[in-house]
Amino acid sequence: GIQVEQSPPDLILQEGANSTLRCNFSDSVNNLQWFHQNPWGQLINLFYIPSGTKQNGRLSATTVATERYSLLYISSSQTTDSGVYFCAVDEGTSGSRLTFGEGTQLTVNP
Amino acid sequence: NAGVMQNPRHLVRRRGQEARLRCSPMKGHSHVYWYRQLPEEGLKFMVYLQKENIIDESGMPKERFSAEFPKEGPSILRIQQVVRGDSAAYFCASSPWGGNTEAFFGQGTRLTVV
Numbered sequence: 001g002i003q004v005e006q007s008p009p010d011l012i013l014q015e016g017a018n019s020t021l022r023c024n025f026s027d028s029v030n031n032l033q034w035f036h037q038n039p040w041g042q043l044i045n046l047f048y049i050p051s052g053t054k055q056n057g058r059l060s061a062t063t064v065a066t067e068r069y070s071l072l073y074i075s076s077s078q079t080t081d082s083g084v085y086f087c088a089v090d091e092g093t094s095g096s097r098l099t100f101g102e103g104t105q106l107t108v109n110p
Numbered sequence: 111n112a113g114v115m116q117n118p119r120h121l122v123r124r125r126g127q128e129a130r131l132r133c134s135p136m137k138g139h140s141h142v143y144w145y146r147q148l149p150e151e152g153l154k155f156m157v158y159l160q161k162e163n164i165i166d167e168s169g170m171p172k173e174r175f176s177a178e179f180p181k182e183g184p185s186i187l188r189i190q191q192v193v194r195g196d197s198a199a200y201f202c203a204s205s206p207w208g209g210n211t212e213a214f215f216g217q218g219t220r221l222t223v224v
Contacts, residue, residue, distance in 0.1 A: 030210040031210045031211070031212075031213075033212060033213065035215070041199060041217075041218055041220070042217050042218070043153075043201060043215040043217075043218065045212065045214060045215070048211075048212035050210065086152060086153070088153075090210070093209065093210060094165075094208050094209070095141060095143070095158050095165060095166065095205070095208045095209075096141070096143065096203070096205045096210070096211060096212070096213035097143065097155050097158055097166060098143075098145075098153075098155060098203075098213065099155065100145075100152040100153045100154070101152060102151075102152050103152055
């Protein structure tokens with residue numbers, strides 16, 4: 001099956017700093033999503049981005065499908081950005097059976 | 111427009127009991143997926159269902175686990191004779207159709223087996 005690797009595994013920032021999280025995948029995908037799992041365990045949709053670039057407030061994402069990677073940018077980080085960021089992909093064409101990476105644990109200190 | 115609803119949020123079961131986890135998809139969504147997150151791990155796909163059909167159960171343990179999505183009512187993930195290793199967060203997701211589309215997740219059910 002498809003392999004998903006996220007880096008870095010852990011990231012500690014001071015409030016206000018910018019960061020880039022990376023997701024590499026081993027095969028062509030038809031679906032790629034970024035999620036934020038907050039400290040309460042809730043899984044929040046950030047982006048549905050199988051290709052191209054999207055922005056939502058302080059967050060943006062870029063997927064280069066031909067080179068099999070995606071980047072999540074967080075600007076002017078806030079303490080509420082803390083949690084685990086997951087990249088998930090689906091190589092199929094039927095349904096959304098996602099394969100998740102191991103996540104990046106982000107801690108933003110005040 | 112309510113999101114994906116899961117209940118209960120927390121469930122405690124003794125070893126050997128049955129656990130039933132419920133998932134109501136977003137309005138207009140007819141495709142449901144179950145995932146499991148073991149402690150300190152990422153999420154793993156378990157099963158994909160449409161109304162009255164199991165489409166893909168390749169991620170389901172072979173024994174004790176079953177899932178259904180009846181014509182009426184929520185999707186149910188059932189775990190019989192629970193063991194301590196079943197303790198995990200179980201997430202349900204839904205999508206509007208079966209093609210390549212965004213899946214939306216519920217808040218999860220945290221199962222603790224004592």
